[in-house]
Structure formats: structure tokens, C-alpha cells
Amino acid sequence: MTSPASSSEVKYLIESSEGNTFDVSGAALRQSNTFNAMFLNIGADGPIPFTDYNEATLKKVFEYCEHSVNEENYSGPKHQDDLSKWDLNFFNEMDQKMFIDVINASNFLDIERLTSYCCERIARMLRGKNTQEMIKVITLPTAEELEAKQKVEEKKAAAAKKVAEKAAETAEKTETLEELPVQQLVQTTRNKLTRKYLSFSNE
Amino acid sequence: MEKPFPLFRLPRIVIEEVIRIMSPFEIINFAMTSLKSKTLIKSLLRNGRNSYAELQLNTYKESEISIIGFEVYFEFKVTSDKTKDGMREYKEYMETEKIYTLWIYSDNVLDEWMKVVKTVKEIFKFKKHLVRFEIDNFPTQNKSIVDFIKSLTPSIESCEFYGKAETDEDVEYFLNNLNVTEFVGFNLKLSDRFTFPQDNFLECFTIDPGNWVTLDQLLRFHGSEFCIHDSPLTNYELNLFLIFWMTSQCHQNLCFLLININDPQTLDIIFNLPHERINPDVERIGRLPNNDTIPLRGEIDIKRNDGMTGTIDFKWREDQMLLQMVVSRID
Numbered sequence A: 001m002t003s004p005a006s007s008s009e010v011k012y013l014i015e016s017s018e019g020n021t022f023d024v025s026g027a028a029l030r031q032s033n034t035f036n037a038m039f040l041n042i043g044a045d046g047p048i049p050f051t052d053y054n055e056a057t058l059k060k061v062f063e064y065c066e067h068s069v070n071e072e073n074y075s076g077p078k079h080q081d082d083l084s085k086w087d088l089n090f091f092n093e094m095d096q097k098m099f100i101d102v103i104n105a106s107n108f109l110d111i112e113r114l115t116s117y118c119c120e121r122i123a124r125m126l127r128g129k130n131t132q133e134m135i136k137v138i139t140l141p142t143a144e145e146l147e148a149k150q151k152v153e154e155k156k157a158a159a160a161k162k163v164a165e166k167a168a169e170t171a172e173k174t175e176t177l178e179e180l181p182v183q184q185l186v187q188t189t190r191n192k193l194t195r196k197y198l199s200f201s202n203e
Numbered sequence B: 001m002e003k004p005f006p007l008f009r010l011p012r013i014v015i016e017e018v019i020r021i022m023s024p025f026e027i028i029n030f031a032m033t034s035l036k037s038k039t040l041i042k043s044l045l046r047n048g049r050n051s052y053a054e055l056q057l058n059t060y061k062e063s064e065i066s067i068i069g070f071e072v073y074f075e076f077k078v079t080s081d082k083t084k085d086g087m088r089e090y091k092e093y094m095e096t097e098k099i100y101t102l103w104i105y106s107d108n109v110l111d112e113w114m115k116v117v118k119t120v121k122e123i124f125k126f127k128k129h130l131v132r133f134e135i136d137n138f139p140t141q142n143k144s145i146v147d148f149i150k151s152l153t154p155s156i157e158s159c160e161f162y163g164k165a166e167t168d169e170d171v172e173y174f175l176n177n178l179n180v181t182e183f184v185g186f187n188l189k190l191s192d193r194f195t196f197p198q199d200n201f202l203e204c205f206t207i208d209p210g211n212w213v214t215l216d217q218l219l220r221f222h223g224s225e226f227c228i229h230d231s232p233l234t235n236y237e238l239n240l241f242l243i244f245w246m247t248s249q250c251h252q253n254l255c256f257l258l259i260n261i262n263d264p265q266t267l268d269i270i271f272n273l274p275h276e277r278i279n280p281d282v283e284r285i286g287r288l289p290n291n292d293t294i295p296l297r298g299e300i301d302i303k304r305n306d307g308m309t310g311t312i313d314f315k316w317r318e319d320q321m322l323l324q325m326v327v328s329r330i331d
Helices: A033-040 A055-070 A085-092 A096-109 A114-124 A131-137 A143-173 A181-200 B011-021 B025-031 B033-044 B109-123 B141-150 B169-177 B215-220 B235-246 B262-268
Strands: A011-015 A021-025 B051-058 B065-069 B073-078 B086-095 B097-104 B123-133 B155-163 B177-187 B202-207 B224-230 B256-261 B282-287 B293-297 B302-303 B309-317 B319-328
Touching: A033 A096, A033 B224, A055 A085, A055 A096, A055 A114, A085 A114, A096 A114, A114 A131, A114 B011, A114 B025, A143 B065, A181 B282, B011 B033, B025 B033, B025 B073, B025 B109, B033 B109, B051 B109, B065 B109, B073 B109, B097 B215, B109 B141, B123 B141, B123 B169, B141 B169, B155 B169, B169 B177, B215 B235, B235 B256, B235 B302, B235 B309, B256 B262, B282 B319, B293 B319
Parallel strands: B051 B123, B073 B097, B123 B155, B155 B177, B177 B202, B202 B224, B224 B256
Antiparallel strands: A011 A021, B051 B065, B065 B073, B086 B097, B256 B319, B282 B293, B302 B309, B309 B319
């Protein structure tokens, strides 16, 4: 049923949070970097579980992917004004909840083009607005949300620090050739050559 | 999407992308929506993409905050004219520089200006700061403007003073409280008793009018470029200044001097020192202290005791004669 073959005819089964499954073409799925990293080369034995997202959201996301299969390779964000009629309809027919679900799913699946258009659409909501107008357009985070977000950031920073410390420790222990100053490197090479030459002539 | 959009519930990477698409105007307005938004913006922008070449703060009637990037200017103007609120303008200058301007209305221009400046300083990083201080616009609040800038940055690279009030106090207060490191421009009338209070090295001084620039004052400046108009210096004092320079007793780092001559009839007093008149047909190449080269044609050379050459010529600005000296090494 699923295979790592690259033909666009190949269909993959996707499983949603409701446990429902549906088909998506390989060509559409390959727009997801997450899919590419996880399944493209090894294939999948059963339905691919994207169970954090409901069926409606996943279908919407893959509807976009199916539509843009034949578009040129993604080369950075397009201005909203350059979107096609189909693209505009695609976004306009979503309510806010669906739009947010689509952004989250697109972000998880790492579909650059869709994520980027969604971001552009959000930025457009704020474009040309002053502070008071922005306050009406966006929901400001509550203290709890802010705290939770900060905690996540702190955790990430602590983890990154740990990794950096470990890397620094390893680097201290390992003296690589690249780190030697050029003159020292030249000298080392000369010494090696001299030794080689001497041992050769001794023989 | 009529309901307010819960932007902050989206993944960080998405919010970052949205912020990346925004112009500095929107980022500033957004950061000013709440303290929480500002905190988030600060944490999101911490990893770069928030650095600009220069921040210019102008206390004009329409007080300005200009964020200068690479060939792109974002000017935020705070105005007391309600009809201009939200007005935007786009200009191109010399076909390379793009200038975006946004006006915001406030019935208290200075308060709003300070609010925006504070936000801008908190969320963006700047390599340089320039303050254009117009002393007439908020005369009773000049000291608080200085205190405010000092609370954001103890030193600035450049400042320019403008005004007609003929008062030294606010300028002195500014220079006593804010350390200027590269450029000072005086474009206002100060009293004859004014003394420049800083003794650190500055790259450039422009002083117009320089009614307060006595010989003693000139000798105390530490800098490499000077443009001084309307100074009371006599030709005899200019002669003394040049002799001090030739004997390395002052201004070792002088690269350029432009100063008015009060008595064009007695130029021989200035040149009562060893000098050499160069044939105007002779073109030479001088190497400037920064290692750039400059073509020199004719003029009058004076030599410093370390071999550096001061090449002097004269110019006119309206009815005022100016002495110009370029310092270079001529081999």
C-alpha cells in the first residue's frame, strides 16, 4: 500500500486524530519536510499517524498540497497580492478556528509554502494598523500564557547551554589539526616528511 | 475573522515568521500594545534580524524617530496635527535610499515620542545613535529630554544642536550628561562665554556660528576634523595655532581644518611661519592619516616636525573667506 517509490501515483494512508484514514498522493505528501524526513526513504507499513490533527484540518492541508503539486518549486514567500484566485478562495473559505488548525498542522508538517502564506495573511491583518487598532485585532496573551511560554524558552535555553558546554568540553579534549596555527601546521608536516625521508634513507 | 486573532497561541516559529514579515512600524506598534507583547517581541527578536545601523532622534516640532538600515529609512513622526494621524509616505532618495515615513498623532508630542523611543530602544539594536536637539521646541523640557536619553544610553556617537534661543544652559546640560564620541554639530548661537565641556576625542566638530571659539578653546578641542564659521580668531591667532600644530604642541590627529578668516587683507600674518608655495600646475598625491589618498594641486604647504604636511588653500562662502587645511603625508 505504501512504498518509498517516488511516483506521484503512489498513495499514502493518513490517520487523523479521530482514527479515520484517507488517501494522499505521494507528490502532495512530499511537500511536507516532516514526511520527507520520517517516511520518504523508509516507507510506512501502515497508515501514517498524524493524530494530533483532525481529519478536516489534514484534508484541508493536503488539499492545498495536492493543488500546488504542479507549481514551481517553492522559492520564498510570495506577496499576498500575487496569490492566485484559487489560493485566495482557499484561505477565504476558512473560519478562524480552521485557519489556526491549518497553520499548526502546516507548521508541524513543515510545508514551507503553506506556512509562509498563512504567516503573510496574519501579518496582513496587522499591516497599516496603529497600536489601538492592533489591540482590537489580536488577542493579547494572558499572564499565564506568557509565563508558560517563558518557561518553555528558559528550558530550551538551559538545554542549549548544556549542549554548548558539552561541546566545549569535547572541543577542549580534542586537538584537531584544523585548530593548529598555520606555522605550526607547516612545521608538523615538515617534521613528518623529514622523519619519513630519514627512515627511508636509513632503510 | 471577526474575533480577535489569538496570535500568541501559535507556535513560536510562526510568530517569528509573522514578525519577520512586519515592517519596523508595525513591530513598534505591536510591541506597544501591551507590556506582554513587548516582552514577547524582545524575546523573539533577540536572535538577530533586529539590528540597524543607526537610530536618529530628532526633537523637531514633529518629533522624529528614524531607524536607519542598509539603504532603508523608517521615520516615525509624532505630530500634534490630528489630520496627519496614520499618514504614510514613501520616498526614494538618489535612487538607492528608500524612506518610509509614518505619522502618529498625539496631543502630547513629547510624551508619545519618549514612549516610542523607549520601545524602539528596547526591541531593536543600533550600532550608532544620532540626536538632533532642537532647543526651542520644548524649552521647559530640554533637561528632561536629556535625562530621558541618558536613561536609555549613556553615550551617543553624534549630536547636532539647533535653535535660536541663544541660551547655553541646555546645550551645556546635554554635553555634561551625555557622552558624545564621534561628532558634534553646533548650528545655533551660543554666548561668547560658552566652553565645550567634554575633553574626549571626537572625530568631527562643525560649529556655525563659532563666536565662542577662542584660540584657547580651539587648542582644547580633541578631534581630527573641524569646520568653524564666524569665529573671532585673528590672523595672528591663526598663525599661532598653525605654529603650535607644526611643532606638534596641539592637534596631533588633525586631518582637516576649515575656519573663517576675519581679515583677508593681512594673510601674510598667518604665513609668518616656514611655508612653501607650490606651483599650481604641479599635482601631487597626499596620503591621509586613514591611508586614503588625495590629489593636491598647488596651494601652500606647511610641515609638521614629524614630516606630515598641511596643505592650505582659501575659499569663499558668501562674503566670508575660509582657510582650508588638509593634512597628509606627501612623499
